[in-house]
Amino acid sequence: MARLRKPIAMTATALAGALLLASCGSSGGGAGDGRTLRLWHYEAPDSAMGIAWNQAIAEFKKTHPGVKVEFEAKGFEQIQKTASMVLNSDGAPDVMEYNKGNATAGLLAKQGLLTDLTPEVTKYGWDKLLSPSVTTTSRYDTAGVMGSGNWYGVPNFGEYAMVYYNKGLFASNGVKVPTTPEEFTAALAAFKAKGITPLADAGAEYPAQQYLYQLALSKADRAWVDAFELYKGKADFHDAAWTYAADTFADWVDKGYIAKTSSGAKAEDAGVSFISGKSPIFFSGSWWYGRFKTENKFAWGTFLWPGSKLTPGSGGNLWVVPKNARNKQLAYDFIDITMKKGIQNALGNNGGIPVAADPAAITDPQSKTLIDDFTTVTAADGLAFYPDWPVPGFYDVLVSAVQKLITGSAEPAAVLDQLQKAYDAGVPTS
């Protein structure tokens, strides 16, 4: 009997000893001596942002000899769940990427965990680089509502939703690439007639609600978006835009343009059905661009939703400087480097959407279309953000509402009632 107890006891002693040794060496983070820059972000190393920001780190080291850069790659979930706790401790980094929006950056700003960047923004001239609808997500008022107030973050890239289409499938089925809403519907019908479900969709995640929102946007204007997203006026889900969106979406499901089976699909499934050449059209965000570029084995292109001035999209995630950051000056220097032409051009040439690039330096023709379209949208003040932003928990409401449209278990009017109820319950009353 003692034969087995001994190894266990020995393991225990060894483990306890090792743990004591290990926990002694825990780091308390660098001191505020201007010698270390602690940087966190959550972009994949081979994504456009990952590549460009790595370049920025190298650049920073060159301009700041003797300064150590401690970069930690984080997960999106990790930052999302723990940010308020980490930023409230002495383990806060000097600069980090953070998700934009009222429920994220706005909340942290309201809690006083972020540094007000307004003086730096004017000093470095970042505001002059960014177009107005991109900066909406950088500024938050005292209630944490975006659109006005102090600057708490600086976006380094942009994002928007567009129509991705498979050129090969369009050609082999004799379908013309549409430029008007009528032609778009005609193209959907043409694919359906050939037995192909034209639209890739995912009811369980964000793609389905972005179809719905884009349909509404095609009948809306800026005031409508401001009412819905920024609470400047009343959002009525039974107005012409939402009614058109819900009716059209239900109609497209009926006609088979959107598969009924997509109600349970994830965004990944929809993306893969486009990559594998099953679906000729996928309407989704620019975050797919890099992946399509490396994995699509066919000719493909993009265009903005025909006949719509507005499109879902916004400034990208923000650089924020925590209140407890120790080396704020280094953080500002780093942000400034990422806003410079060199890094911005690198972003553009790797499939990202820079906010301040030199158009002539973007050499890849496909990336040029992507960026030109973004410029078109921002020039027309057309970024309409995302439908789940205005109210906490609205994402899940939208998912369930649109799923009902896909399965046909509720009438469009009833679905809009559900949205109105959730929106009214969650909208800030101030």
Place this chain on the structure above:
Amino acid sequence: MTAARRFPALALIVLGAVLMVLPLLIVLDNAVKSPADYSAHGPLSLPHGIHLDALKDFWNRVDFGRVLLNSVLISGSVAVAGVVLSVLNAYAIGIGRIRGRTWVLAFFVLANVLPQEALVYPLYYLAKQVGLYDTRLSLVIVFSVIQAAFGTYLLSSVLGAFPREIIEAARIDGAGSWQVLWRIVVPVSRPTLGVLLVFFFVWTWNEFLLPLVMLPSNDNQTVSVALGVLQGQRLMDATMTNAAGLLGALPALAFFLVFQRTLTRGIAVGAVR
């Protein structure tokens, strides 16, 4: 005759085993695919060629060796400390029969059913107050207590049914409480303790929320948190997630297999004597 009767049972067991192993096989299948292969043929096709870059990339990206060491340290310490705590508690409750033990047990059950989400903020503030935030020690303490709550509950009822004659015989031979515990109770209940040890290790290994919250810096991260690094905001890297899942599951599986062998051998030896 017997073979014929055994056949349906055997078939059921085989079916069950296949169902259990299937997810692991799918993970293995996708871990060795190239991303292009995955996108073109979907998750259920067999790989067109072995592609180990995802495994390698993930290992380097999160410094997996270090993360592994953290997880082993934390889970191992928790397993040992949890079992020791459980034995001490259960000895007092099950054999010592202290007064009010029903209430004490009820308290332990309560501690057990408490959702971890409710513990997050109190633990965060406590750890910050005593300067243990972002240290592995904080997790060891927290999980030793959490696991010991379950261990105490289970062991108390096991020890409650402990043959009193053996204890009384030992007492007549002049053994004190301490000696009864270490010379009689612990050796006899060793198989149970072994099982608890394995459970505590595997449970702690799989913990996600508390390590995520308590260990913000990458140097202290555990395996399950490191797997979360791959969860992008809108995109997922399916092949790399599978590779990471494979790397994350293997150590716990290996630990289980190793200790399972020792355990069954121990039980068998005891039976023959």
